Amino acid sequence: MSQPETTPEGQVADAVSGNWVDLYAPRALRPYLRLSRADRPIGTWLLLLPCWWGLLLAMVHDGQARWFDLWIFAGCGIGAVLMRGAGCTWNDITDRDIDGSVARTASRPIPSGQVSAKQALAWAVGQSLVAFCILITFPVNAILLGILSLLPVAIYPFAKRFTWWPQIFLGIAFNWGALLAWTAHTGTLGWPAVLLYLSGMAWTLFYDTIYAHQDAEDDALIGVKSTARLFGDATPRWLAWFLVTTVALMGYAIVLAAPRGEILALVLLLAGPWAMGWHMLLQLRRLKLDDNDRLLTLFRSNRDAGLIPVVFFALALFA
Template sequence: MQDNAPPPERPDTGTVADAYSRNWVDLYAPAATRPYLRLSRADRPIGTWLLLIPCWWGLALAMLYDGRASWFDLWIFSGCAIGAFLMRGAGCTWNDISDRDIDAQVARTRSRPIPSGQVSVKGAVIWMIVQALVSFAILLTFNAAAIRLGILALIPVAIYPFAKRFTWWPQVFLGLAFNWGALLAWTAHTGRLDAPAVVLYLAGIAWTLFYDTIYAHQDTEDDALIGVKSTARLFGENTAQWLRRFLMATVGLMGIAVVYAALPNAPVLALAVAVCGPWAMGWHMAWQLRGLDIHNTDKMLQLFRVNRDTGIIPLLFFAAALVL
């Protein structure tokens, strides 16, 4: 997942600057589809993982909460994966449509499909609608409460691209959007929204503040020149201290969510195993802090990408708790 070496020669000149070297889009996708797949960030899968993982957290804790599982949960698991890929693509397309003028002024983003001229705004709008409609079709297979939540998710998604224009905390809006799946998957399983899911959602937002502040440090110089706000610019040299606070909030809130979810029906051993998940996640976040160098953009990208593993760690503990 990490890639520190200079990228090898790539087979397509339209490659986006911060894409994984020799990614499947550049190597194998038909040429006509590459600009649209790049627009959806298919060449940069970390965002899909970061959107999907809270969904799986929510599903696992919901199953722990009511002590039941069904074949439909396998569809929730799979449907969330497909939906995360599509909705991340639709959201990124909307983000790039909204930010096309800003992206053209930032070194890391000017190679994206719209500012580089690979995709027209009209083509991007059509592509966004197609992805959203397929996602909506998946959503319709869930219960009515989950469908309503899925529709409400469009609000933070729509606001996020503009947040950096009016607040120093746009990462909060990203967290609201990216962790909505914790609420959705919980509700898809239980048929209602319960308190543990809300606390888990808050834990996810704290985690997003952690990893996206790291990510935003890649663009602080360009952002300052064009007047774009971010927590990275706000915190500056105090970033490490703030990240520690987000770490503690993530672990603490997730721990509360786990205890609250497990107490009604889970065995004591399952509760003990599940509680270890946030603890282990916190150690992985602490490991990232030891390597933090806000002036090294390559290092910031590397640390951002390892957050896929950060999020999977508690999921493994939740899965173990379910089989006890």
């Protein structure tokens, strides 16, 4: 049996070591899967987890679990893969000139010449169309929310050109699933979902500021803005505020959504943001702004941070 390649041609600099795309995917598909970040799955998790927060909190709120919720759960998973892929492809198309000037991104498929911008655009459209086929199986209000989500997705890649807070635009796009999944279950948008969404935005500011510090020096040279550059050495203090905001807003959403008189369910629900906050605090204590390997590790650890509320919300559903 032939051994897998150890240094696959076209491998992206910040890809997960030994990922399935670089080792096992058909060679012709690899550049497109790299455009979709299939070799870096953390972003898919960060897009998906707010969807599961919204769905599970909605189920606890009305005390109902229907068979259709299984499809919402799975549909959000498939949709997160597709829309994260489409969004990242669009991001690489718009950033193709910038990416070539940044050490971490110069190896991406477009600046490295693996695919053309036109080929990438066709790939983004294809992923979006398949995701739309999933979306139209949801209730009409959820469909409308899903269509509206394309606006922040389209704007985000340009945000770093006109604001020091591009992470806010990422948060708007990446946490939209909290609104959509709640609405897919209940049929209407509610305040708990909005607060959960805002909590997710604060969480995005936390983890993506950590991530952005990897590129701070290159970004300064080419004039790209970010919260990492804006905060500088004051980043830990800002991250602490984002941590507190994340926990507080999620806790408020839970208080509004929790069934009245169900004390055990309320305790389990509130344990979610409490434990997530401790995870974020541990990240903050390990933070080293000049250590890119540490920054990437901490960023990736937010998959586990976001899974914590999922576990507690699911336990509350069966309490």
